[in-house]
Amino acid sequence: MAEEQKFAEVLIDVEPANKTFRVRVEQETTVADLVKAIMERCEADGVNVERWARDRVGREHVSLVLMRKAVGNAALPPTTEFGRMTPVVEPEERFSLDATAIVG
Amino acid sequence: MSDERHDRTRRFFGARGLARIGRARVLVIGAGAIGNEVAKNLALVGVRRLTLVDPDTVELSNLNRCIFFRESDVGRKKVHVARRALRTAAPSVEVAVHARPIQDAPDEVWEADVVALCVDSEFARYYTNARLLGGRRRVPVVNGAMGRTWAEVSVLVPGQTACLVCLWSDDYLRGVLGEQVRLKCDQFFQETRVKFPAISLLTSVAGALASIEVVKLLAGMPDELPPALGQGIRYDVRRHECSVHSVLPNPQCVDAVCRKRREVSV
Numbered sequence: 001m002a003e004e005q006k007f008a009e010v011l012i013d014v015e016p017a018n019k020t021f022r023v024r025v026e027q028e029t030t031v032a033d034l035v036k037a038i039m040e041r042c043e044a045d046g047v048n049v050e051r052w053a054r055d056r057v058g059r060e061h062v063s064l065v066l067m068r069k070a071v072g073n074a075a076l077p078p079t080t081e082f083g084r085m086t087p088v089v090e091p092e093e094r095f096s097l098d099a100t101a102i103v104g
Numbered sequence: 105m106s107d108e109r110h111d112r113t114r115r116f117f118g119a120r121g122l123a124r125i126g127r128a129r130v131l132v133i134g135a136g137a138i139g140n141e142v143a144k145n146l147a148l149v150g151v152r153r154l155t156l157v158d159p160d161t162v163e164l165s166n167l168n169r170c171i172f173f174r175e176s177d178v179g180r181k182k183v184h185v186a187r188r189a190l191r192t193a194a195p196s197v198e199v200a201v202h203a204r205p206i207q208d209a210p211d212e213v214w215e216a217d218v219v220a221l222c223v224d225s226e227f228a229r230y231y232t233n234a235r236l237l238g239g240r241r242r243v244p245v246v247n248g249a250m251g252r253t254w255a256e257v258s259v260l261v262p263g264q265t266a267c268l269v270c271l272w273s274d275d276y277l278r279g280v281l282g283e284q285v286r287l288k289c290d291q292f293f294q295e296t297r298v299k300f301p302a303i304s305l306l307t308s309v310a311g312a313l314a315s316i317e318v319v320k321l322l323a324g325m326p327d328e329l330p331p332a333l334g335q336g337i338r339y340d341v342r343r344h345e346c347s348v349h350s351v352l353p354n355p356q357c358v359d360a361v362c363r364k365r366r367e368v369s370v
Contacts (some may be wrong), residue, residue: 058300077270104248
């Protein structure tokens, strides 16, 4: 996101919903905020992201992760703010929601 | 290692690479399906000092995916069965075993060059991460796991790259710690825990990916075989998709030591 920009719209691929969400993020929006917002929007569409993730990783308790595709696929920590990402977030940049494997 | 047994391996890594692999000590945490595969691969490739840590006993339901276990082993400690099988497969390998959770293992197990983490307990990951962050040396850890349709491995050096819990949220950590308490105290919770689908087709891929990364770290051939440091590798069987991603360090990591180290390095 450029310095002067207050927000950007980004695209989030969400496999369980089988669709791409367009989400407006502010400079201070964190990855965790965005994941929560996506889960709520999916819930409104009748898609339970947590249930999908539980089925995918085989545990009751799951860790969702946001992948940033534009930088060669990077797994982003939940506290990362969109305004502090390097390189800066481009308008309509693509991300995806995923779950981390646990079972060994 | 001059015997003919390692001839083809020597042709792959060269004499010096093979010698480095032979001198290394690897700690394998978890002797289940992925741990079986990793220990087997490392022993066959010439690692001569392995330490296995796992508190569990062999169950009938393990036999669909664990290369070392037989029906006659049911009820025996996994690490003891694995050690016997490893000695048969690679007689020169020294295998130290500890049939207890990693948090109860003696300090000497941490004197390893690489840690292979093959557990299905997030608490074990959390504990391992804390030990590695607190150690004097920076020891790489190769973390292997599987989802329903994919195998996943990450190669991290806690304190240098992202750590094993840099992607965790506070809520997730609270859940992990809560689950650990319930597992210790609540027999009903243990018995009714949902069993995850698990097949050897996937565990062997996860084990192979993890073993490759361990050996890359040991061989010391960064140009030819660069370890995937700070990265995760995922192979999904649905469409045979293989992807590599970087795991970004978290300046606000849930682990205080990781956080502190990052403040110092900034």
